[in-house]
Amino acid sequence: MTTDDADTDRLRLLVRPTDAERRARLPGDDLVTADIVMDRAFTVSGSPEQVWPWLVQLGRRRAGWYLPRFVERVVPRSRRALRSIDPALQRLSVGQVIPDWGGAEATFTVAELEPAAHLLFTSTRGHMELTWCLRLRSDAPGLTRIHLRLRLGPVRHRRTASGLGGLVDLVTVAGLAAGLEERLTGSG
Numbered sequence: 001m002t003t004d005d006a007d008t009d010r011l012r013l014l015v016r017p018t019d020a021e022r023r024a025r026l027p028g029d030d031l032v033t034a035d036i037v038m039d040r041a042f043t044v045s046g047s048p049e050q051v052w053p054w055l056v057q058l059g060r061r062r063a064g065w066y067l068p069r070f071v072e073r074v075v076p077r078s079r080r081a082l083r084s085i086d087p088a089l090q091r092l093s094v095g096q097v098i099p100d101w102g103g104a105e106a107t108f109t110v111a112e113l114e115p116a117a118h119l120l121f122t123s124t125r126g127h128m129e130l131t132w133c134l135r136l137r138s139d140a141p142g143l144t145r146i147h148l149r150l151r152l153g154p155v156r157h158r159r160t161a162s163g164l165g166g167l168v169d170l171v172t173v174a175g176l177a178a179g180l181e182e183r184l185t186g187s188g
């Protein structure tokens with residue numbers, strides 16, 4: 001791999017959506033009147049059909065939240081994410097509730113799923129409702145673009161949620177991008 005190829009690989013893992021992605025309608029956009037919308041997007045190796053099984057098994061007490069190996073080294077072994085597809089975690093269905101890390105009672109409910117196309121979760125956190133959509137599309141032969149949209153509303157402390165919450169979301173999704181790429185390519 002040349003230096004230019006390595007730079008191109010790193011650039012596609014940046015979590016910046018395009019203007020077109022920000023403007024796009026995604027599943028779940030009509031479910032929550034959002035005070036805050038956070039869009040992230042990145043491109044990983046593999047077709048949408050190859051990426052899909054990894055996304056289906058995301059979640060606390062499931063496959064975990066993918067992080068790159070260098071970050072996972074500081075995470076206790078019992079809390080590290082899986083590095084393989086677990087067939088038992090591939091059965092995800094609309095209405096299924098999965099635990100989340102947003103607190104002891106935090107969960108996501110599967111609202112929609114279209115294999116290799118999109119996965120939509122809903123949740124209520126106190127008075128706030130949210131949707132989280134992960135949309136996949138073929139970006140080029142052997143590459144998949146993943147667009148994530150988090151919609152929150154009503155939000156009491158908008159500055160804190162968009163500033164601090166936005167930073168946490170950015171770092172978390174950047175970790176997901178790098179960790180998912182490692183798993184898809186067998187590197188790391």
